[in-house]
Amino acid sequence: MxxxxxxxxxxxxxxxxxxxxxxxxxxxxxxxxxxxxxxxxxxxxxxxxxxxxxxxxxxxxxxxxxxxxxxxxxxxxxxxxxxxxxxxxxxxxxxxxxxxxxxxxxxxxxxxxxxxxxxxxxxxxxxxxxxxxxxxxxxxxxxxxxxxxxxxxxxxxxxxxxxxxxxxxxxxxxxxxxxxxxxxxxxxxxxxxxxxxxxxxxxxxxxxxxxxxxxxxxxxxxxxxxxxxxxxxxxxxxxxxxxxxxxxxxxxxxxxxxxKYHAACHMTHAAIESAIRLRAAVGDDPIERVTIAAHPDLMSVCGIHRPRTGLEAKFSLTATTTFALLGIDTSDARTFDDSTVARTDVGRLIELVRVDTDPSVMPGTSTVIVEAAGRSHRQSFDTNAPxxxxxxxxxxxxxxxxxxxxxxxxxxxxxxxxxxxxxxxxxxxxxxxxxxxxxx
CATH class of the missing domain: 1.10.4100.10 (2-methylcitrate dehydratase PrpD)
Structure with missing residues (x-):
């Protein structure tokens, strides 16, 4: 045997x-x-x-x-x-x-x-x-x-x-x-x-x-x-x-x-949590650029830059971060609908988001940097630990x-x-x- x-x-x-x-x-x-x-x-x-x-x-x-x-x-x-x-x-x-x-x-x-x-x-x-x-x-x-x-x-x-x-x-x-x-x-x-x-x-x-x-x-x-x-x-x-x-x-x-407390791929959650925490700091200032630092492996799973459907948005690091920055509730499964993806404010902000991959970043962690009104705001989060x-x-x-x-x-x-x-x-x-x- x-x-x-x-x-x-x-x-x-x-x-x-x-x-x-x-x-x-x-x-x-x-x-x-x-x-x-x-x-x-x-x-x-x-x-x-x-x-x-x-x-x-x-x-x-x-x-x-x-x-x-x-x-x-x-x-x-x-x-x-x-x-x-x-x-x-x-x-x-x-x-x-x-x-x-x-x-x-x-x-x-x-x-x-x-x-x-x-x-x-x-x-x-x-x-x-x-x-x-x-x-x-x-x-x-x-x-x-x-x-x-x-x-x-x-x-x-x-x-x-x-x-x-x-x-x-x-x-x-x-x-x-x-x-x-x-x-x-x-x-x-x-x-x-x-x-x-x-x-x-x-x-x-x-x-x-x-x-x-x-x-x-x-x-x-x-x-x-x-x-x-x-x-x-x-x-x-x-x-x-x-x-x-x-x-x-x-x-x-x-x-x-x-x-999971967000209805999307787990590899997006660290960036979502970071973005949620940045909303208060950014306030109503117009966002000029968003940068996500993440491990390269994430891009083979949630690398869809501009999703066309709600299902694709679940596997989009850029879209889920955009949702969180706009105050769209990612804990609500109904968020991941084609109509959310088609929103004008989502489309406008998602084009300002880029992902910088770095193999030194632990999978399950991400850092989000938001540049708004001439100021830079940074937040990191780790979703690895039970x-x-x-x-x-x-x-x-x-x-x-x-x-x-x-x-x-x-x-x-x-x-x-x-x-x-x-x-x-x-x-x-x-x-x-x-x-x-x-x-x-």
Missing amino acids: TSLATSLWDRFGSLTTADIPEGVQTIARQSMLDWFGCALAGSAEAGPRIVREEFGGVPGPATVIGQGTTTAASHAALINGAAGHALDFDDGNAVMRGHPTVPVMPAVLAVSEELGATGSELLAAFVAGQEIQARLGRIMGGSQYRKGWHTTASIGVFGATAAVGRLLAFDSERFGIALGLAASMSGGLKANFGTMTKPFHAGMAAGRGVTAARLVARGFTANPDAVVGSQGLCAATGLPEARLDVLDDGTWFTTRTIF ATDLTVQGDRLLAKFRGLATPVLGADATANLIRHVHNVADLDSIGVLGETLRGN
């Missing part, structure tokens, strides 16, 4: 909530609630609607979030994954090099409903999937991302597969086979950022994770060395030889989750969640969902989660 699968499954294959520290459980619950809000609000977007129309007609037990319907588990994971990433408002993890919850939670939710799992089983499977995909991201994610892979999909498929394997009580042999099958289902390209395809990547990873694990449960075969072995995923994509010694140092990588005060983080996420979920569910159901997630480990059945998420 491959040492990769054995190393991962020895630690996480039998994980229970009793094994998970309370702080890790807290962050996991925050991730669930945050993603549920993103999926509820994202379900109304055009991309998820198209995916739902294509895949939602198959009968099954799994919730289609925000739609009052159910479908087959793999289809629900695909649909909900696309919805949960449609706003690009869901959490991130620098170890995984992607969005950690969106590939895993749709798969866990769908199969948990299918199996009639308890809340404790759902929570343990979710954390197992998060931890395993983070470790695979640690091996492959940095190199993959730089080469143009969307690691939320290419790494996330392994997290989804692992989480479902935990629900299905896999042993290490079946997990290794499922890992091998998932390696042939890994994909997603950064070239499609700014289009409906980016959130589809996340749904694709979740749905494929369900499919991979369920096929293996039926006896399907694959090479357990298809990730790091000869002619496996690492070799085929030109990645360095995997270092398996970095797989387990006792860390819980769920604690490295970073939540929060240390989980209570404060929880309060911010509750406010964000209510803003996303209440228009879809109403105030009472939103409050019920908050309560169910807070007490998820004590739920005898997750049926109440699905019922509330459907909007019934």
Whole structure:
């Protein structure tokens, strides 16, 4: 048996909530609630609607979030994954090099409903999937991302597969086979950022994770060395030889989750925060020039200078900084609409913004310099570090969640969902989660 699968499954294959520290459980619950809000609000977007129309007609037990319907588990994971990433408002993890919850939670939710799992089983499977995909991201994610892979999909498929394997009580042999099958289902390209395809990547990873694990449960075969072995995923994509010694140092990588409070690519957030802080200093002075100092890697992700659509604006460092300087609320998902991009004041200011790349600037940090009325104003911000005060983080996420979920569910159901997630480990059945998420 491959040492990769054995190393991962020895630690996480039998994980229970009793094994998970309370702080890790807290962050996991925050991730669930945050993603549920993103999926509820994202379900109304055009991309998820198209995916739902294509895949939602198959009968099954799994919730289609925000739609009052159910479908087959793999289809629900695909649909909900696309919805949960449609706003690009869901959490991130620098170890995984992607969005950690969106590939895993749709798969866990769908199969948990299918199996009639308890809340404790759902929570343990979710954390197992998060931890395993983070470790695979640690091996492959940095190199993959730089080469143009969307690691939320290419790494996330392994997290989804692992989480479902935990629900299905896999042993290490079946997990290794499922890992091998998932390696042939890994994909997603950064070239499609700014289009409906980016959130589809996340749904694709979740749905494929369900499919991979369920096929293996039926006896399907694959090479357990298809990730790091000869002619496996690492070799085929030109990645360095995997270092398996970095797989387990006792860390819980769920604690490295970073939540988003702006509905755009995370790499734009440091500049947004800097620009928000500069507004008071600039006041009503006419802006003459704006300079953003950022790491060169940002330009391969959010380098669209003059976006044409709201989706493209999410991946435009210049546009998001312009929005913030104009006082346009980037925490409101409705901001990223074609009409905002078409505003005259946005078009005028965005032409005054330039990006100076500097490899000495840490990714996740940016400095914004605004020249106005003959004066220069400078502000820097760092979005790299996860929060240390989980209570404060929880309060911010509750406010964000209510803003996303209440228009879809109403105030009472939103409050019920908050309560169910807070007490998820004590739920005898997750049926109440699905019922509330459907909007019934």
